[in-house]
Amino acid sequence: MDDQPRLMHAHAAVGMSGHPGLSQHIQDNTGATDGDGRKQDIGDILQQIMTITDQSLDEAQARKHALNCHRMKPALFNVLCDVKEKTVLSIRGAQEEESPDAQLMRLDNMLLAEGVSGPEKGGGAAAAAAAAAASAGVGADNATEHSDYRAKLTQIRQIYHTELEKYEQACNEFTTHVMNLLREQSRTRPISPKEIERMVNIIHRKFSSIQMQLKQSTCEAFMILRSRFLDARRKRRNFNKQATEILNEYFYSHLSNPYPSEEAKEELAKKCSITMSQVSNWFGNKRIRYKKNIGKFQEEANIYAARTAVSAASVSAHGSQTNSPSTPNSAGGYPSPCYQPDRRIQ
């Protein structure tokens, strides 16, 4: 393989002198029909080939030219190709591997699904997530994060595409180069078009395995990005003051049984512009932390107790007095905000 450039250059001079491509020789094999002098001819040609190395380069070129012009050359070429096909190529013929293809498909599908590859702009999943979050909550609050996420996603996508393009270009360049080389050489060596095709396939396989690595690492990068994005702990935001107030109000006014029902959770979630599971988390955290250190929460408890007392008073002043279901025990709970461990927390 390493002496190919030399061969090619050496041959270029001959090739330039108006020889048609080899394939043409093969196709119109008009000179190979007469059979009697054939063996003799072939013997001659072989003899000439064997002695060609003894001659000077110029002489060799001349010989080569003469050989190429010989009427039996196409036939000989075919024979040599056949022999080569039977001996060498058949050995490494039937080892096709299909599993990388399947894996490549998987990676492709994933990249497509995640909006990394495929149609540009606003990759599906990301866009949907962003839209959902935007409509669900405080837009400006997490808009920066989403744009950050989007920016990183586009960055990954960009790198992926440029790399992919680079690989493709390199692959094409290399393939055409090799093909030209082989075509050139096929004038002097028994290289059939089939073999060239095979070589091209081999090259493509190699490059596609490189491509697969690229796709794999892109997938990995994307997974990391997404896990970062989805792991809420990494980007925890405190609830806004209003939401915290609403939650605390409910908590302290239901201190004897701070377990909001499904409906109550739903309503709280709506009021606070957070999800229901966030409400559940909040109450879970609140209960355990309150229980752990009641003293620390006394002040807070008193504040909210007083507040609900006021609101209850104003309600009763209005006259309705529907034995408010939201103030079981906390109306005056002062020094120890009468949190009764009777229910659950203990």
Next chain:
DNA sequence: AAATATGATTCGGA
């Protein structure tokens, strides 16, 4: 920078 607060996750139990 250290301490504390806080939202989320994980895990075992009922």
Next chain:
DNA sequence: TCCGAATCATATTT
């Protein structure tokens, strides 16, 4: 499936 408990990872305060 929900809860308490422990823990994580970040946010905020000191």
